[in-house]
Amino acid sequence: MVETQKAAFGGVFTVECRDAEGNLKWSEEFPNLVVNAGLQYLNTQVFKGINYTATWYMGLVTGPGASNTYAGTDTMSSHPGWVENVTYSQSFRPTLSFNPATTADPSVITTASAALFTMSGTTTIAGAFITNENTKNGTTGTLFSVGNFTVGDRPVVSGDTINVSYSFSADAA
Numbered sequence: 001m002v003e004t005q006k007a008a009f010g011g012v013f014t015v016e017c018r019d020a021e022g023n024l025k026w027s028e029e030f031p032n033l034v035v036n037a038g039l040q041y042l043n044t045q046v047f048k049g050i051n052y053t054a055t056w057y058m059g060l061v062t063g064p065g066a067s068n069t070y071a072g073t074d075t076m077s078s079h080p081g082w083v084e085n086v087t088y089s090q091s092f093r094p095t096l097s098f099n100p101a102t103t104a105d106p107s108v109i110t111t112a113s114a115a116l117f118t119m120s121g122t123t124t125i126a127g128a129f130i131t132n133e134n135t136k137n138g139t140t141g142t143l144f145s146v147g148n149f150t151v152g153d154r155p156v157v158s159g160d161t162i163n164v165s166y167s168f169s170a171d172a173a
Helices: 036-047
Strands: 007-018 024-031 056-062 107-110 115-118 123-131 143-148 154-156 161-172
Touching (some): 007 123, 007 143, 007 154, 056 143, 123 161
Antiparallel strands (some): 115 161
């Protein structure tokens, strides 16, 4: 039997919260779960080039994070362990743009700028996700990844801004 070369994929969300005056309230970096649908989408686009979209969007996960559960089987239409947070003033989920991927092992791609959320009320943020659908609370499109803060939920108030960056790496394991 021929042994196959394996690759490992993973991502990290970096989040900053600033108050209405621009002062840093808190920041956190946390890993994500690349769900089955995201892995299938990645393989299909790279090797089949079917219905390709280069547009990705960032979403927020609401608290309480302690009760959030993420599963490889989560999709945009079915993610029973968590809820999207839409307590921000933007009409749609923020669009992500990416820098070119590095050529080293691992190859890393990062967002060119952070996704900006202007909070429109008092709420609790527990994490973030990436999808190729821009509709707030939308249930179509492909869920690529989702993750929870590692230090617990973070309270925010109206006027705060949440800035979320993402990096994704592919490593010849």
